[in-house]
Each structure stands twice: as C-alpha cells, then as structure tokens.
Amino acid sequence: MKPASQRPVIAPAAPGFVRIIGGLWKRSKLAVPARPGLRPTPDRVRETLFNWLGQNLGGLRCLDAFAGSGALGFEAASRGAVQVLLCEQDPGLAASLRANAERLQATQIKVQRGDAITVLKGAARASWDLVFLDPPFGDGGNEALFRQALQAAVPLLAPQGCIYLEAPRAWSDEDLLALGLRCSRHGKAGQVHYHLLELAPAT
Template sequence: MSRSTLRGGAISAEIRKSQAAAAAAPAPKAGAKAGAKDKAAVAAPKGAGEIRIIGGQWKRTRLPVAQRPGLRPTPDRVRETLFNWLGQDLAGWRCLDAFAGTGALGLEAASRGAAAVQLVESDAALVAQLNTLQQRLDAKAVRVQRGDGVAALRQAAPASLDLVLIDPPFDGQLFEPALQAAAQAVAASGYVYLEAPVAWTDEGLAACGLTVYRHLKAGAVHAHLLRPAAGGTTG
C-alpha cells in the first residue's frame, strides 16, 4: 500500500467536512473507539486530540480523535503490548474490529500486513472519518462498514477470522453478546482481543468457549488476549 502524499491540512479539512455531513444522519446501535492514518500528519478536528499508529508501514501516522460520545481510544501502551503479544507480522491475517471508533486497532493490524481488516462502526461521523483515512492511506485491505458490531460478528462465517477486536462502550451491555459471537467467528488458532473496565476470568469466559491467554491492566483499562478453549465451540 502506498503512503499518503497529501498534506495534513488538506486531509484534516476533508475529515471535518465528512464529519459535518454525516453527523446529522441517524446511527444504528453500538459503540465507538479509537483511530489511525499515515506518516503525513492527519490533524485532529478542533477541540479533539490525536493518537498515532505504533508500528508497521504507517508507523507514526497521526489519527484524529473526534469529540464523540463514548469515544475512548486504546492507549498507546496497550496497543504496543497487544501487538507484541501477537507478533509484529500479521501478513495474511483476517481481522474484524467490531467497535472501530477512530480505527486505531484495526488500522494497526493493517499496518502490520493483515490481508483483510473489517472496521465496523455505528456512528455516522466516525464512519465518514474512517472512510477518509482508508482512502488517503490507500488501505486496500481495509473495508469500512457502518453497522452493529455484534451483528457483523454473527454474520461472519464460522472460524473465518484470525483476530477479532472487541472494545465496546464501557457503559453498555455489549460484552457478553460480542464475546459469544466472536467465539463462533474466530478460528481455532486465532485470537480475540477484549478491552473492558474489569478483568474477565476463565470462569466468566467458559460459556463462550474462550480462555485468557494474556492480560494487562493500564489505568482503568483491562486488556485481554483470549484464545478459543480446547474442545470449545469454535472451529
């Protein structure tokens, strides 16, 4: 994939324009999260912050973090640790980021060579921002979809994904249904990443057929890397 050659100001203006046009549109249910872009700076909308892609071909690309309800980007330290756990080369992986938000997790995977990354987000303004980033990065492996993350997981073919990313709004009731759907969609050799306000245990995950492989607490965030349980429900 080629790096963007447009100046940050031009991309920022286009993102703001897209967000303004989309913000009035009604959104389906679901949550939001954190985002990504190329080495050429992508300035954040006024009053918002920004994060950066940690590694891969778009390393140090700045991603705008818009002021949207429930938007909570995954901290740099947590993303760095996650991709250390997974290994830096995700060539050929099939990934689904169920609550994409600004796209940080899914774009980190694409930056490291994932073959297919589906970004699912319900907020219209965030979807517009993700589409702009995908086009400017020329991220051919990335597909942006406006919709419900749990429904997208349920629609995925059984055992078809190498990595499922789950980071829903912390004040919602999406964790259990998302984990149950992810357990069906992930391959037996794959991984499910879960970000939550509390630690999940093997006992709590048993009904989903998942087990804890790695865990990290960073501030109020509990980051989990999960694997299908031996003899579980996944294929």
Template sequence: MKKPAPSAARTAANAPHEVRIIGGLWKRTRLPVADRPGLRPTPSRVRETLFNWLGQDLSGWRCIDAFAGTGALGLEAASRGAVDVTLVEQDSALLGNLGRVVTQLKAQGVRVERGDGVAALRQRSGQGLDVVFLDPPFGDGQNETLYLAALAAARQAVREDGLIYLEAPRVWGEDELAQMGLQIHRQGRAGAVAFHLLRPLSAQ
C-alpha cells in the same frame, strides 16, 4: 441543558485529539479522535503491548475491528501486514473519519462498514478469522449484556486457534469466559482499562 455525568465529563476532558499508529507500514500516521460520547481510544501503551503479544508481522491475517471508533486497532493490524481488515462503526461522524483515513492511506485491504458490531460478528460466524478486536463503549460499567453478546459472537467468528482481543472496564475471569468457550491467553491492566487476549478453549 443536562450536565454530563462526572465520569463522562472527565473522559471528554482527558481524551486525546489524535492517536498514532505505532508500527508497520503506516508507523506514526495520525488518526483523528472525534469528540463523541463513549469514544475512548485504546491507549498507545496498551496497543504496543497487544501487538507485542500478537507479533510484529501479521502478514496474511484476516481481522475485524467490531467497534472501530478511531480504527486504531484494525489499522494497526493492517499496517503490520493483515490483508483483510473490516472496521465496523455505526456513528456517522466516526465513519466519515474512518473513510478519509483509509482513502489517505490507500489501504486496499481495509473496508469500512456501517453497522452494529455484534451483528457484524454474527454475520461472520464460521468464517475463521485470525483475530477479532472488541473494544465496546464502557458505559460506566453497565454494558455487561453487550460484552456477553460480543464475546459469544466473536467466538463463532474466529478460527479454532484464533484470537480475540477484549478491552473492558474490569478483568474478566476464567470461569465466566469458559462458559463461552474461551480462555485467557494474556491479560493486563492500565489504569481503568483491563485488556485481555483470549483463545477458544479448544485451542492448545
């Protein structure tokens, strides 16, 4: 049997078995974390920072969590009032978990959609979403093409003053983001995770 790469083995060993929704209607609700390759839930302290940036009340917001995994980002938004949240995932085991959680929460404004995150974003071009959550698999830093495609598609899916959350293994610079019509609104770093809140360049 082929042994996993050291970085993958460390990720699996250190991965939590569950994460919790931090705030809102479903505060402290547990979300299962399946043992799946590449699954790396957004750390609680990063989510807390992100939702401090976004605001505690997201009433009426329309969102998509394009690489949902545990659903922590999209469900956190729904817990804080977002009325239309789509969780996109292509892994069957993760889809099953998402469906069970949404049913348990009776989350009527949350849809679970099987599919590719980039394709789902492209289908929503021009829909004027309030926020797009992008947390693709890191792929040991070899996923640049996926990140570029996801960012380009997200830029077309958000409204002109909307927001895109990007989680990545490296910091994305202003110049490369500007080429895609995006600018940095906020950014931070927590261990190996770089996180960014981006806006369309046309937004003031």
C-alpha cells in the same frame, strides 16, 4: 441568566488524533472526531498487544467490531494484515475511518457502518484470525453488551484465532470457559483491563 446574545459561544471540540505506532504507516496520524465516551486504545496498550501478537501480522484477517478511532484495525493493517473490517455505528466516525483509509491507500481495510452485534452475527464463520472487541463501557459496565459480543465473536474464529477484549473488569476463567474461551494474556491500564483470548481446548 444572561440573554442568549450575551452568553459565551462554546466552540465544538476539535478533532483529535491517534498515531499508528508500528509497521508500514508507523508515526502516521489518524484523525478522530471528538465523541463522548470514545476511548482510543492508548499507545502503550497497543504496543503491549502487538508484542503479544508478534510484530508481523502478515496474512491475517482482522475484524474490529467497535472500531471507534480505528486505532486497532489500522495498526493491524500497518503490520501486514491482508483483510481488515472496521465496523462503526456512528456515521461521523465511520466517515472519518473511510477518509483515513483513503488517505493511506489502505485497500485491505473495509469500513462497514452498522451495529457491532449485528455485524458479528452476520460475519463469515471460522474465517477471522483476530477479532477486536472494545465495546463502550457505559454506566454499570455494559455487562450484557460484552457478553453478547463475546458470544457472537467465538464462532467467527479460525482454529488458531484469538479475540482481543478491552473491558472495565477482568474476565475470570469461569466466565470465559462458559463461552468456550480461555485467557492467554491479561493486562491493566488505569481502569481498563485488556485480554487476549483463545478458544478453549475441547473437553
């Protein structure tokens, strides 16, 4: 092994960027610090999602529980959402989200640093139109975290509200019905499954 003084110096990973693809801030770049396991939702998946939702989200209230890069929340705000709460536990990512919001003068965006499940459980009930859930996959898929997030998100939905879920597997009708949900749309990009979920009709 070479002495420490002779070893090559490895530079830290440079910050990356994600690009807003529609709305007021179309083509604006959001700076994103490099983090292991961070998976910003790809452009083509976001494009599909907002085709499902409709391009204009005017008047909607959105909660992004595992904000990460903030791509989903900023995209919603760019398309007219009047209230967007970004929750992020990592202090560096939370600071980056605040800086991006300030640069865009996105006054409808609030960044809250904290544990996503805790924030979901403490959020206002029946007053969110759209909840984004993109938990870290982790080893083995982090199945328990996904279930906890869905359970905590369901009471937050307004009557016509919906949940966007990214996961390492497709969630079955049986799994979702047990949580009071049904899947209205589903897609797959690489190893990621993405779902648009609605409250299941009362039986």
